[in-house]
Amino acid sequence: MLTILGHAVSINVRKVLWTCAELDLPYTLEAWGGAGQSTAAPAFLALNPNATVPVLVDGDLVLWESNTICRYLAARYGDGALLPAAAAPRAQVEQWMDWQATDLNSAWRYAFMHLVRRHPGFGDAAAAEASVQDWNRRMAILDTQLAHTGAYVAGSDFSLADVVIGLSVNRWLLSPIVRPELPAVAAYYQRLLQRPGFITHGANGLP
Structure with missing residues (x-):
């Protein structure tokens, strides 16, 4: 049995929980962080400093x-699902996963912390607006890619790239910002809503 802290x-x-749902993997979720146990506890730091x-x-x-973690689960238990074994298609999936973790996340972080979390360390409205503009620019890159594939981020098949980016799309749609119309992203979101794992762990109540 997997344990997720x-x-x-x-x-x-939620990336990890959605991945488990796609792979039909049982797990135990232990509540750490947020309203759960403190991640500053020695027992937790021994696992993740x-x-x-x-x-x-x-x-x-x-x-x-x-x-x-998502890569490991797909490689260990996925039998080719979510993460291709062949080098070239696997690299395409991982390229977009890395883009999400670096370029896309970096773009939205300040705006999200300012507008949604109201974090005192992110109080500069001008910086938040610049973050929104960068966020929208990165989402336009995604829109172009989805228009090209006509289906999912890395091609015609659903993959781990869609798990990590699908959650980022949900965050973009939920955040109180002015968004451009991105038709390929909108169609993509509707495709994600056909997946039970996304409804449970990703959609956050959006229709």
Whole structure:
């Protein structure tokens, strides 16, 4: 049985939970972070010195970093689902996963912390507006890619790239910002809503 340490509000924890749903993997979720136990506790820091969720425990293996956990689960239990075995298609999936973790996340972080979390360390309205503009620009890149594939982020098949980016699309749609019309992203979101795992762990109540 897999053990996942985290809380279901966290976007990074939800990546892992959605991956488990796609692979039909049973797990136990231990509540850490958020309203759960403190990630500053020595027991948690012994597993992840960064004090962040999620953490995966699979037997003797302990992993942190959400995209790495998703890759491991797909490689270990997916039998080719979600993450191709062949080098070239796998690299395309991982390219977009890395883009989500670096370029896309970096773009929205300030705006989200300012507008949604109201974090005192992110109080500069001009910086938040610049973040929104960058966020929308990155989403336009995604729109172009989805228009090209006509289906999912890395091609015609659903993959881990859609797990991590699908949650980011949901965050973009839920945040109180002015958004451009991105028709390929809108159609993509409707495709994601056909997946039970996304409805449970990703859609956050959106219709």
